[in-house]
Amino acid sequence: MDTTHSSPAGSGGTEPVLQEHFDATIARDRRIEPRDWMPEGYRKTLVRQIAQHAHSEIIGMQPEGEWITRAPSLRRKAILFAKVQDEAGHGLYLYSAAETLGADRADLTERLIEGRQKYSSIFNYPTLSFADVGVIGWFVDGAAICNQVPLCRSSYGPYARAMVRICKEESFHQRQGYELLMTMMRGTEEQREMVQDAVDRWWWPSLMMFGPPDDASPNSAQSMAWKIKRHSNDELRQRFVDMTVPQAEKLGVTLPDPELRWNEERGHHDFGTPDWDELMRVIKGDGPCNAQRMERRRTAHEEGAWVREAATAHAAKQAVRAEKGAVA
Amino acid sequence: MSDDHVYMTLAEGHEDDTRWAYGTGFEDPLHGVDTAVPDGVDAGELADLCVTLADDALVSAQRLAEWTTRAPELEEEVALANIGLDLLGQARLLYSRAGQVDGTGRGEDAYAYFRDAGEFRNVRLAEVPNGDFAFSIVRLLVFASWRLAHFERLTAHRDPVLAAIAAKGVKELAYHRQYAAEWVVRLGDGTEESHRRTRKALEQVAPYLGELFTAFDARDEVVAVLRQVTEAAGLPMPVYRPLPGSGRTGEHTEHLAPLLAELQGVARAHPEATW
Numbered sequence: 001m002d003t004t005h006s007s008p009a010g011s012g013g014t015e016p017v018l019q020e021h022f023d024a025t026i027a028r029d030r031r032i033e034p035r036d037w038m039p040e041g042y043r044k045t046l047v048r049q050i051a052q053h054a055h056s057e058i059i060g061m062q063p064e065g066e067w068i069t070r071a072p073s074l075r076r077k078a079i080l081f082a083k084v085q086d087e088a089g090h091g092l093y094l095y096s097a098a099e100t101l102g103a104d105r106a107d108l109t110e111r112l113i114e115g116r117q118k119y120s121s122i123f124n125y126p127t128l129s130f131a132d133v134g135v136i137g138w139f140v141d142g143a144a145i146c147n148q149v150p151l152c153r154s155s156y157g158p159y160a161r162a163m164v165r166i167c168k169e170e171s172f173h174q175r176q177g178y179e180l181l182m183t184m185m186r187g188t189e190e191q192r193e194m195v196q197d198a199v200d201r202w203w204w205p206s207l208m209m210f211g212p213p214d215d216a217s218p219n220s221a222q223s224m225a226w227k228i229k230r231h232s233n234d235e236l237r238q239r240f241v242d243m244t245v246p247q248a249e250k251l252g253v254t255l256p257d258p259e260l261r262w263n264e265e266r267g268h269h270d271f272g273t274p275d276w277d278e279l280m281r282v283i284k285g286d287g288p289c290n291a292q293r294m295e296r297r298r299t300a301h302e303e304g305a306w307v308r309e310a311a312t313a314h315a316a317k318q319a320v321r322a323e324k325g326a327v328a
Numbered sequence: 329m330s331d332d333h334v335y336m337t338l339a340e341g342h343e344d345d346t347r348w349a350y351g352t353g354f355e356d357p358l359h360g361v362d363t364a365v366p367d368g369v370d371a372g373e374l375a376d377l378c379v380t381l382a383d384d385a386l387v388s389a390q391r392l393a394e395w396t397t398r399a400p401e402l403e404e405e406v407a408l409a410n411i412g413l414d415l416l417g418q419a420r421l422l423y424s425r426a427g428q429v430d431g432t433g434r435g436e437d438a439y440a441y442f443r444d445a446g447e448f449r450n451v452r453l454a455e456v457p458n459g460d461f462a463f464s465i466v467r468l469l470v471f472a473s474w475r476l477a478h479f480e481r482l483t484a485h486r487d488p489v490l491a492a493i494a495a496k497g498v499k500e501l502a503y504h505r506q507y508a509a510e511w512v513v514r515l516g517d518g519t520e521e522s523h524r525r526t527r528k529a530l531e532q533v534a535p536y537l538g539e540l541f542t543a544f545d546a547r548d549e550v551v552a553v554l555r556q557v558t559e560a561a562g563l564p565m566p567v568y569r570p571l572p573g574s575g576r577t578g579e580h581t582e583h584l585a586p587l588l589a590e591l592q593g594v595a596r597a598h599p600e601a602t603w
Contacts, residue, residue, distance in 0.1 A: 058402070065396040072595040073437050073603040074386075074420050077393075078413060084396055085409035092402050130594055130603075180603070187602045296397055304400025306525070307461050310518025317517060 013037075026227055031157035034100040042226055045219070046156050047103045048117070049228065054094035055112045055119035059293050061087045063127040064136055072130060076180065080133060083173050090166050097158040113298045121279060122209050124287030125201070131184060131194035132202070137177015139199075139206035139244070141170050146240045147210065150230035178247070185252050192252075199248070200256045207271075208279045210237040216276075241269050358421070361492050365429050369486050375430035376449075378490065379439060380543075380576065381478075382422035383450035386440055387584070388471060389416040390591055391458055400461055407507055411468070414500040421493045428489075441595040445585040451543060452575045453536035455584045459529070462515055462522070466529040469508035470537065473553040476501040477546035509557045516561025523563070530558070530566040538570025 013021070018037040025032060032038055065084045071077035095105040111117040122140055127133065148167050154160040184191040211217055211233040223229035231239075241260075248255050259272040281287065365371050392412030399405040423436035432438075453471060458464045479501055482494035515522040541547045558565050573579035595603075 061397050061405075068393045068396055069390055069590050070594050071603075072441070072598065072601070074416065074423075074440050076603050078416050078420070081393060081396075081409060081413050081416065085406055085413070088402050088405040088409065092406065095402075183602055188598065188600050190598060191601050300398045300400070303398075304404075304461070306519065306521050307400035307404075307515070310515050310522030313518040313522075314514040 026155050029153075029155075029227070031160065032155050033157045041222070042228070043101050045223060045226070046159065046228060047098055047101050049223075050094055050098040050101070050159055051103065051108045051111070052118050052120075054091050054098060054108065055117060056123065057087045057091035057094060058112075059119040059123045059297060060140075061091075062293055062296055063123055063125070063289075064133055066127055067130060067133050070130070071133075076130075076133075079176050079180075083137075083176065086169050086173070090169070093162045093165070097156075097162045100158045101156075109301060113294065113301055115285065115294065118283065119293075120209060121282040121287060122205050123293060124282050124289045125205050126289055128201070129194045129198060131181070131191070131198040134177045134180035134184065134195065135198040135202045137173050137175075138181060138247070139202050140209065141174040141177060142244065143206050143209040143240050145170050145174060146236050146243075150236075153227075153230060155227035178251070181251055181253075195251075196253050199253045203256050204274050204278075205282075207237055207240070207274045208276075208282075210234070210240065212276060212279065238268055241271050245269055358489055358492055361488050363428055363489055366486055366488070371429045371431070374487055374490065375426040378422040378426040378429070380449040382419040382426065382439065383448045384454050384471075384475065385415040385419035385422065386591075387448070387450045387454040387587065389413070389419060390587055391454070391464070394458055395464065404461075408464075411500075411504050411507065414497075414504070418493065418497050418500070421496075422490075425487075425489050425493065429487075437595065441592045445580055445588055446578045448575070448580065448584060448588070449578065450575050450580075450584075451536065451539050452571070452573075452581050452584075453533070453540060455575070455587060456536070456581060457583055459532070460525055462525040462529040463532055465508050465511045465515065466526065466533050468504060469512055469553070469557065470533055470540070470550060472501050472504035472508055473550045474540045474544070474546050476505055477549040478544045481544075505553065509553070512557050512563070513561045516558070516563040526561065527563055530563060534566035535569050535571040537566075537568060539574045539576070542574060543576050 019039065022032070022036070022038060022042075025036070032042075061084045064080060068077060068081050068084060071080050095108060098108060099105060108117065112119065122143075127136070145167060148163050148170065151163045152160055152167060154163065181195050184195050211220075214220065214232045214234045217233050220229060220232060224232070245255065245260070245262075257272045259270060261270055263270045282290065285291075365374065389412045392408050392415065395408045395412075396405070399408055419440070420436045423439040426439065427434040427436070453467060456467075476498065479494040479497045483491050483498060485491045485494065512526060515526040517523070537550070540550070554565060575584075
């Protein structure tokens with residue numbers, strides 16, 4: 001799927017020369033910028049990855065967005081409202097990064113709602129209590145940070161720069177989530193049970209956020225070579241587990257994995273195997289909330305069509321008026 | 329590894345700031361303002377005024393929050409959330425002020441979560457459902473214009489706390505009004521459908537205008553804005569048809585109770601909990 005077949009696009013120089021320049025730029029850890037020549041496979045892989053990331057931000061607003069109107073204190077309401085708004089902002093600048101590669105936001109949105117492009121499988125799970133808001137911040141934003149911090153060094157300039165800003169905000173979100181859980185754990189017995197229940201439900205799906213195991217991840221090698229991706233799925237997953245275990249201890253919750261234990265020899269935690277069949281089912285559209293998430297996005301898009309058309313029509317009329325004014 | 333810095337420090341040493349949260353507490357607009365009730369100000373009246381203004385803001389913020397993940401474009405997703413957050417921030421400051429001066433020492437959440445619909449004093453314009461984007465935008469234009477006029481007046485209030493809250497709010501409300509006005513012009517001028525929907529929205533908002541002007545007479549300011557915007561949008565001015573009753577005296581539409589049931593449900597299910 002990711003071929004290195006080169007495009008004739010670009011200016012100056014023959015293709016082998018351009019390819020050589022591109023390879024040297026990657027080798028020197030320099031950034032590729034929008035106007036630089038790049039192999040078509042590199043461009044396609046990036047568009048796919050950035051679009052998927054943008055879609056994830058937008059679909060990811062839904063599970064937590066459900067709780068803004070129900071947040072149990074005004075302070076939590078403000079924090080959550082601001083967080084979900086940040087995700088819309090992240091979606092916006094990621095779509096902009098994709099547009100620097102020649103993609104079009106409206107087209108990418110169509111691909112999403114037609115199911116031709118994916119978003120992170122984690123958002124196909126339901127949010128059943130307010131503790132889920134905290135656990136999503138801790139696990140899901142935490143896993144996103146593990147995935148994304150290395151992407152601040154991605155070889156593609158606009159993506160790398162978008163990631164710097166996004167990671168800063170994600171780290172606030174993660175801290176807010178963890179702080180909510182800390183507060184809940186100091187509250188009533190019922191609240192502590194809510195937190196543990198949410199941890200039980202979100203742990204395994206969070207581990208799946210890093211993607212399939214390395215030996216079953218066909219696109220990874222090329223992306224690593226292009227420095228679009230900087231660490232393998234399994235490396236990132238291990239890092240997430242190692243970092244989360246002490247945080248769980250401090251919080252006073254149990255991670256739902258009987259095989260989880262420190263391995264002195266490896267210097268890492270051993271942990272159980274996620275249910276990869278479940279991941280595949282969710283990716284293929286059969287998770288608990290896939291249909292609901294897509295339906296919401298599709299409805300918002302369709303019901304907003306008349307608004308977008310009105311804005312376009314008004315802008316066109318204004319342009320004509322300005323022209324007439326200039327002539328007169 | 330430097331990559332991990334952000335995550336690694338998560339569980340370390342934030343004991344001193346357990347109530348910490350980004351963007352929701354650093355800027356205190358009341359910093360340095362004397363919170364004692366000044367001589368000659370009736371504390372009961374001041375508290376009532378603060379609760380009333382807070383109720384308007386909270387109920388409006390709740391409706392704006394309902395747009396989340398349903399907005400017609402991502403830019404509107406961000407803008408509507410911004411406006412909702414501004415209003416939520418205003419509500420929090422105003423409830424806190426009410427709790428300081430009404431002698432109960434209640435916190436903001438006591439007002440928001442533990443009063444019933446009949447005790448809320450918001451105008452009905454704020455509580456009616458969102459409808460389509462045209463209705464929400466026309467409602468926002470009217471609400472922001474009216475509240476802005478009121479807040480401009482309140483910047484000279486004898487209570488320095490309320491005056492400071494109003495001064496902060498004026499800047500926010502001016503943006504809300506501007507945002508809504510631009511959209512009404514786009515929608516009125518845009519397509520046949522957007523024009524029809526916006527015209528209908530103006531008709532639907534009209535019955536709620538009278539109540540606003542009874543609560544705070546900003547008729548001249550609001551009419552001037554509506555006249556200017558509808559003219560630019562090629563829309564007719566709404567015909568004024570006042571509804572009987574007023575949210576200011578606790579007479580609400582059937583829409584407020586369900587709105588509050590959603591807003592208050594979790595908090596009321598766990599009255600002993602801390603969040």
